[in-house]
Amino acid sequence: MEFELDRRVIAREELVEALALSAAESTAVTEAQAEQETSAAVPMPSSTVPPWREGLPVTVPAPGYQRILGVLAEQRSAGRGPVKAKEIAVQLGLGTTSAKVEGARSKARRLAARAWLLLEASGAFSAGRRPVTVPKGLQIINTSS
Numbered sequence: 001m002e003f004e005l006d007r008r009v010i011a012r013e014e015l016v017e018a019l020a021l022s023a024a025e026s027t028a029v030t031e032a033q034a035e036q037e038t039s040a041a042v043p044m045p046s047s048t049v050p051p052w053r054e055g056l057p058v059t060v061p062a063p064g065y066q067r068i069l070g071v072l073a074e075q076r077s078a079g080r081g082p083v084k085a086k087e088i089a090v091q092l093g094l095g096t097t098s099a100k101v102e103g104a105r106s107k108a109r110r111l112a113a114r115a116w117l118l119l120e121a122s123g124a125f126s127a128g129r130r131p132v133t134v135p136k137g138l139q140i141i142n143t144s145s
Contacts (some may be wrong), residue, residue, distance in 0.1 A: 052115040061116065067092055068108055072117055072127040082124030 030042035049061045058069055071091040075083050086096055094100040112119035118128045 049110050049114050049116070065107055065111055065116070068104065068111060068125075069116060069127070071103070072125060076127040080125040082118075082120045082122065084124050088125065 003080070047063050058066060061069070068088055071088055072083060074091075075081075083091075085108060086101045089101045089104040090096060090106060094102065094104060108117065108125045109119065111117045112125065118126045120126060
C-alpha cells in the first residue's frame, strides 16, 4: 500500500512539473509570436532606406547605406566616374570576396531603386539622383522659385 502511495505521489509531482513546463513554453511561444508580429511591423534599422526626396538629409538611411553614399560622394568630388560594386566594397574596407561585393551591390541597388544614387547602364554606381515617380494621390509642392 505504501509503495502504491509513493508511486502516486511521484506521478503527481511529475505531472505538476510537466504542466508547469508546458505552460511556460506556451507563454514563451506566445511572447515570441507577439515580438515577431511587432518586429514585422517596424522596419529593421539596418535595412531602412526611404525614397529620396528634396531636403532629406543623407543621415536618413541606415549607417551601412550612408557609408556607400559617402564613398560615392568622395569619388564624385575627386572627379572620378561611376564605381563598380567591387570598388565600393574595397573602399568600405570589406575586401573583395564574392559575399562582400554582392552585399555592397545589393545595398547600392537598393539606394539606386530609391533614387539616392544612380545605377549606370554599365552596372556601375554614381552619386546623383534621378527623378522619382510619385504614387498617385500624392501632391508635389515645388518650393523652388
